[in-house]
Amino acid sequence: MNLQSAREKLGRKLTNVSEVAEGVLRGIRRSNERDVAAYVFDLNNRLPNTVGELSSYLDEVMGPAYFDKDASPDLRWNNYLYFVVDRCSEGHPKFGVTKRNVEADRNYARKFIVNEEDLDRVLDELDSVAVV
Numbered sequence: 001m002n003l004q005s006a007r008e009k010l011g012r013k014l015t016n017v018s019e020v021a022e023g024v025l026r027g028i029r030r031s032n033e034r035d036v037a038a039y040v041f042d043l044n045n046r047l048p049n050t051v052g053e054l055s056s057y058l059d060e061v062m063g064p065a066y067f068d069k070d071a072s073p074d075l076r077w078n079n080y081l082y083f084v085v086d087r088c089s090e091g092h093p094k095f096g097v098t099k100r101n102v103e104a105d106r107n108y109a110r111k112f113i114v115n116e117e118d119l120d121r122v123l124d125e126l127d128s129v130a131v132v
Helices: 005-013 051-061 073-077 095-104 118-130
Strands: 015-023 025-032 034-042 079-085 109-116
Touching: 005 015, 005 025, 005 034, 005 118, 015 051, 034 073, 051 095, 079 095, 079 118, 095 109, 109 118
Parallel strands: 034 079, 079 109
Antiparallel strands: 015 025, 025 034
């Protein structure tokens, strides 16, 4: 996925969009002048295959912001991580098991695996969550 295009899409929904690791963008959703949730989008088209890989990934990518003592306390408990993959990845034999394992993990953030074609829908859903 084109990083610049993704950054522009995220910038229309979130504030402070920045690249926190290569191919990984993070943005903040605000409400009434408060930071209320952090959204991280990994656009590298790859998934951690083992619990150890996922743990290392989370420590590296999510850990610094999670433990930032100057950040809003709301952000610590409202982190969302999206792994964005292409449709070809979904056809891989181990994809279903990996998806279930990653999405079941609750360390640092709620996790979702979505394909590139669904990114616009996911971003639109952020608005519906904000309204609720």
